[in-house]
Amino acid sequence: MTPPTDDTPERRPGGRTARIRAQVLEAVRAELGEHGYEGLTMEAVAARAGVHRATVYRRWQDVGGLLADVLDAAGEDDWGPPDTGSLLGDLTALNEEIQGSLVVRPSIPQALMAASFRSPRAAEAQQRLWEDRYTRCEAVVERAVERGELPPRTDARRLLIAATAPLYHHLVLLRAAPDPRLAAQAATTAALAAAAGAFAHPSPDDQG
């Protein structure tokens, strides 16, 4: 077996370690898109990435480790929610992004959600990614509060889940045909409910 030569202790961005990681994760996404979780193997990923199999085993251990790192890498970008100037506009644009990512074929987010039911490591990484994304999206609610569209004591997370959950429910769990109106409808529902006080914290003691 070829001795390991690539585990530079410091993972400099742009260094050899980072480059190998990028190649391997790109190969995981490609294999996942083509064959789904069933067809994902360490061997196929190593071959596709052009990286020694021993390296892949040493750094990622197993398929669950590969999936977890793809999910963690997804959280390392500088994505931010759309900023359209209104709450309804932001939520609609956000939902359109989500819908786009779920209806494209192959959909890597769909494949990762399916895989997270198989691998505990992937499930934990998927949770970290949701947490990161919803935290970033809180900016949408903060801006709406600053504009006076929402009361200051608004539960951002609950509002965001109300706005986005119907899309995931429809496309991931119900496996229903995409409905082009759904992104705007779910955004409108959440915005109307917010205006009616659905996400207002009743008192400081309730903030948890």
Added chain:
Amino acid sequence: MTPPTDDTPERRPGGRTARIRAQVLEAVRAELGEHGYEGLTMEAVAARAGVHRATVYRRWQDVGGLLADVLDAAGEDDWGPPDTGSLLGDLTALNEEIQGSLVVRPSIPQALMAASFRSPRAAEAQQRLWEDRYTRCEAVVERAVERGELPPRTDARRLLIAATAPLYHHLVLLRAAPDPRLAAQAATTAALAAAAGAFAHPSPDDQG
């Protein structure tokens, strides 16, 4: 191999065919609850049900066939949505039922949803079950319209998905810790949005 003796052509309720089906499906649920999809085998189901293996193979073909039949059987009950006298009460009670079924351990609905990402036959049966359940729940909206709580031209399905999707999102996809307030909060959100006109059909041409 024992010759088949149990495939009575007419599946009389209470007959031998029905009894064997009940035993086998109960064994599937028990195995699924104990071992999940990974541990579900035709052999273990046959042994647990006390039914000849050849019978199980002939009638259900494979694990996907067993899962699909468990899902179809779930739709054969006489379940109806709660009838509490108000839209908010009905939606809250419905969400509490859903939450209860998803947080109990083992949760068969959770295991079936996870399995539906593995087996196309289970996925189709899961879709049929969702469709059946949401259709039955339309009674909640019809009663609210009759009581004058909602305008007659209300999109029942969209309202029901808005009310229930956050629970599935929270507990199945986000895998977050159960929140005892969530059932009532999601129901309130949908009821407030409904009162604000979020699910009103804008015109007869829009009814699809």
